[in-house]
Amino acid sequence: MxxxxxxxILFIIFLIFHLSDPRRIINGFLFNMFCCSLLVSGIYFAVTTPIVIxxxxxxxxxxxxxxxxxxxGILALCVGLFLNARILMKKEGRRFSNCLTLILxxxxxxxxxxxVVNPERFLSPNLRPLFAGGSLIVFYFFFSLTNFLSAYFLYQFNKPKYNQDFIIVLGSGLIRDKVPPLLASRIDKAIDFYRKQASAAYPPTIIFSGGQGPDENLxxxxxxxxxxxxxxxxxEHTLKEDRxxxxxxxxxxxxxxxxxxKNGKYNSIFTTNNFHLFRAGLYAKQTGLKSQGIGSKTAFYYWPNAMxxxxxxxxxxxxxxxIIVVGTILAFSIIITIISFLVS
Structure with missing residues (x-):
């Protein structure tokens, strides 16, 4: 019981945080806590119930x-990451930015x-605090990653209402002064929302946001x-932000x-590719913009590297x-190591 x-209780807390602002990583942490609690509750129910089925x-x-x-699990994930890296580099080129799944x-x-090897057993007992500190840092970033992935996943389901005054389309670069497919998908997403809102209520204004690069003529x-x-x-339903x-x-x-x-009184959303959606929402929050985002589809093979x-x-x-967290862990590990050497 x-x-x-x-x-x-955890589910209610998660809902309060997520509905108040879905652009927070703590939403991922709360969702993960709820899922873990639900799993423990399920196991407890299964163990204690008299119903065998x-x-x-x-x-x-x-x-x-x-x-x-x-x-x-980990071996299968490694194989999947290697296969993804091979497909991505074949389709998108052998740039370093396309090698992230390979590196992971x-x-x-x-x-x-x-x-498997357990290198800690080869270390002096006095150095084991350093190894433990390194392991704790790895766990910290794994914990951070799981919270990010959950918050990232949840934000994909954002569904803005058809009462927007503005739609911001985020730029992503031109190719030979033309709109490439990646950027076109963002514009198409904005056009789709524009038409749906225009038929349901009134047409919003689309703001196209992106400056001029050094190798671009516009x-x-x-x-x-x-x-x-x-x-x-x-x-007349479009505006340019070109700085x-x-x-x-x-x-x-x-x-x-x-x-x-609008003197600060308006509703707005932004469009970008779905892999970029959550981080763009964080930038919107940093600028004081209440806008939520909607994402255009991205090829599945591109997702892991992009995430x-x-x-x-x-x-x-x-x-x-x-830096504070990692520095604190390292400092404690070093202090304990020094103490162990002095005591021994």
Missing amino acids: IFGVFTV FRVMILIPLFIVLLFLSTF GLGLLLLLLFS SEAEAMQKYAIEKGIPP SVNTYQNMLFSKQIMDSL IREYIAILVMNRKRH
Whole structure:
């Protein structure tokens, strides 16, 4: 009974946080806590219930899943990451940014090898606190990653209402002064929302946000606007923000335009590719923009590498907190190691 009550409480807390603002990583942590509590509650119910069929239905599938994960889970994940890296580099080129799944696969394979060899047994007892500290740091980043992935996943289901005054389309670069497929998908998503809202209520204004790169003859905003007009969007329902050079500035300069037109009283959303959705939402929050995002589809093979890149970018955004945590763990490990040497 107590497990069930605790699970319900966790679910209510998660809902409060998520519904108040889905652009927070703590939502992922709360969702993971709820899922763990639900799992424990299910196991407890299966063990204590007198109904045998319920025990079989819950415990046997759970045992099979846990057995597979404990024996082949990491190895299967490594194989999947290697295959993804091969497909991605074949389709997108052998750039370093396309090698992240390969690097992660090698890292996981190394961790698997470490767990089998157990190098701690070769260390002096005095040095084991350092090894424990390193293991704790790895666990910390794994914990951080799981929270990010859950928050990232939950944000994909954001469904804004058809009462928006503005739609911000985030730029992503031109190719030979033309809108490439990746950017076109963002504009098409905005056009689709524009048409649905126009038929249900009133047409919003689309703000195309993106400056001019050093190798471009026109701004992204101008190229995007032309693309949308060719798709049938009335020019009077479009605006250009052509100063920004990154996502933060996309949000900041677009907010300035909307504030000047509506005196801060408006509803807005932004469109980008779904892999970029959550981080863009964090930048919107940093600028004081209440906008939520909707994401355009991305090829499935592109997702794993893109998610790793997004996680690294969010680590950099919150680098002060991570430096403090990692620094604290290292400091304690070093202090304990020094003490152990002095005592021995």
